[in-house]
Amino acid sequence: MSQNFTTSPADKRPVALFRALSERLQKAPLARAFLWGLAAALALPPVHLLPVLLFSVPALLRLVDQAPNLKRAALTGWCYGFGLALAGLYWITEPILTEAQTFWWLVPLAAPALAFAVAFYTIPPVLAARLVRPGLGRVLVFTGVWGSPTSPSNSSSPAFPGISGARIGRFLARSAISSCSRQACSEFTG
Incomplete structure (x- = not known):
C-alpha cells in the first residue's frame, strides 16, 4: 500500500504568509x-x-x-x-x-x-x-557605552538595570576608542 500525500491550498498559506512578512520586513528596518x-x-x-x-x-x-x-x-x-x-x-x-x-x-x-x-x-x-568602523571595535564601543558607569541605563534604579560590570565596560570603551588595532584586540582576547 502506498500512501499519496498531497498538499492542499490550506497547507501552503503559512508559507506564503511567512514569505510575504519576510519581504515586507526587508523593506522596514x-x-x-x-x-x-x-x-x-x-x-x-x-x-x-x-x-x-x-x-x-x-x-x-x-x-x-x-x-x-x-x-x-x-x-x-x-x-x-x-x-x-x-x-x-x-x-x-x-x-x-x-x-x-x-x-x-x-x-x-x-x-x-x-x-x-x-x-x-x-x-x-x-x-x-x-x-567606529564595523567589526570588533564597534561591538566593544557599543557594549562599553551601554555599560558605562555614567550611562543613565546603568544607574542604581531598578527600572534601568543596565549591564553590570562597569569596570569591564570602561575597559572595553577605552580599548576600542583609543585604537581598534590588532594589538588592542589581542590584549582584550588574551
Missing part, C-alpha cells in the same frame, strides 16, 4: 529593529535566555550600519530600545492592578509610556558605535 528589541527582552528575567543577545545585538549594529545618516541610526536604536523596554517592563502594570477599580485606565498606558522614555537610553551607545 525600523520594524526589524523593534522586533530585535522584543527578542532581546528574552534575556531579561524571568526567562534569562542570554544567547538571544548573540543575535539581537549584532542585528541591531547591522541595521545601524545600513542607516543612511546619524538621525536614522538614532531612530533605529530608539526602535530597538522601545521593543526591549516594552517587553522588559511588562511587570510595571502589576502594581496598578492592586487598585484596578481606580486606575484601570492606566494599564494599557503604563508600560508603553515608560518604554517610550527608556528607549532614548539606547541612542547614545548606538551613535557611539556608528562612529
Whole structure:
C-alpha cells in the first residue's frame, strides 16, 4: 500500500504568509529593529535566555550600519530600545492592578509610556558605535557605552538595570576608542 500525500491550498498559506512578512520586513528596518528589541527582552528575567543577545545585538549594529545618516541610526536604536523596554517592563502594570477599580485606565498606558522614555537610553551607545568602523571595535564601543558607569541605563534604579560590570565596560570603551588595532584586540582576547 502506498500512501499519496498531497498538499492542499490550506497547507501552503503559512508559507506564503511567512514569505510575504519576510519581504515586507526587508523593506522596514525600523520594524526589524523593534522586533530585535522584543527578542532581546528574552534575556531579561524571568526567562534569562542570554544567547538571544548573540543575535539581537549584532542585528541591531547591522541595521545601524545600513542607516543612511546619524538621525536614522538614532531612530533605529530608539526602535530597538522601545521593543526591549516594552517587553522588559511588562511587570510595571502589576502594581496598578492592586487598585484596578481606580486606575484601570492606566494599564494599557503604563508600560508603553515608560518604554517610550527608556528607549532614548539606547541612542547614545548606538551613535557611539556608528562612529567606529564595523567589526570588533564597534561591538566593544557599543557594549562599553551601554555599560558605562555614567550611562543613565546603568544607574542604581531598578527600572534601568543596565549591564553590570562597569569596570569591564570602561575597559572595553577605552580599548576600542583609543585604537581598534590588532594589538588592542589581542590584549582584550588574551
